[in-house]
Amino acid sequence: MYIPELYKNENQEDIQNFIHQNGFGILVNQTKGKLWATHIPLLLEEKEGRHILVGHVSKENPQAESFNTNDDVLVIFHGAHSYISSSWYDHENVPTWNYLAVHVYGKVQLHSFEESIEELKRLVDKYELKSEKPIRVEELSQKTMLQARGIVSFEIAITSIEAKKKLSQNRDDKNYKNIISKLENSDDYQSIEMAKEMKRIDLKM
Numbered sequence: 001m002y003i004p005e006l007y008k009n010e011n012q013e014d015i016q017n018f019i020h021q022n023g024f025g026i027l028v029n030q031t032k033g034k035l036w037a038t039h040i041p042l043l044l045e046e047k048e049g050r051h052i053l054v055g056h057v058s059k060e061n062p063q064a065e066s067f068n069t070n071d072d073v074l075v076i077f078h079g080a081h082s083y084i085s086s087s088w089y090d091h092e093n094v095p096t097w098n099y100l101a102v103h104v105y106g107k108v109q110l111h112s113f114e115e116s117i118e119e120l121k122r123l124v125d126k127y128e129l130k131s132e133k134p135i136r137v138e139e140l141s142q143k144t145m146l147q148a149r150g151i152v153s154f155e156i157a158i159t160s161i162e163a164k165k166k167l168s169q170n171r172d173d174k175n176y177k178n179i180i181s182k183l184e185n186s187d188d189y190q191s192i193e194m195a196k197e198m199k200r201i202d203l204k205m
Contacts, residue, residue: 001103001162006170009163016051018102018163019044019077023126025104026076027055031066038063042075043123047155053104054119056153064152067108073156075104080193084168088182089175098194102163106156116153117145167198 009015019042027038042055053075057064081099086092111119121137128134137145168179176198183195 003164007164007166009165015163022077022079028074030070031063036063051158053156056151059150059152071108073108077102080197082191082194088179098166100165105160106158108154111153119153
């Protein structure tokens with residue numbers, strides 16, 4: 001990912017929190033001679049002192065078979081993003097787009113069936129936390145759990161991470177605050193979320 005120095009994020013705690021909060025990623029690799037992408041939830045976990053990503057895909061997905069011959073993968077996580085109109089500036093300029101993104105590179109290692117079940121438990125537990133009547137994998141019937149045999153679970157040993165925060169850091173204070181105001185007064189969810197992100201870094205500046 002191309003990242004100008006101004007937009008580079010190297011704060012590891014911030015990056016980890018971003019992945020935890022935006023865990024629905026895009027898993028990319030070479031499959032059958034072409035680029036292949038699958039949209040899946042992933043968990044950022046720690047194993048033997050190193051961070052890994054854990055997830056699964058359907059056995060019917062050609063990407064699952066490709067892991068046996070090509071273990072190099074890229075996972076893309078993205079957060080809030082919004083169009084920035086240059087009409088919001090006090091001078092002539094071009095419009096742009098603000099966004100947050102993290103690219104994780106690594107190597108895939110396939111799980112056993114028992115490890116797959118444990119991965120499913122942790123994934124479901126994470127996303128059921130806010131449910132009124134949370135379900136647990138341990139409580140599902142044997143018939144329902146037969147569906148687990150239709151997945152390929154894996155972990156990704158992380159080799160490198162690139163993180164980008166493009167939040168109008170190249171604007172002066174007056175224009176920066178005006179961009180936030182315009183985004184806040186939008187009826188677009190992504191724009192409002194972008195305003196919140198810009199406010200967070202504004203407090204640190």
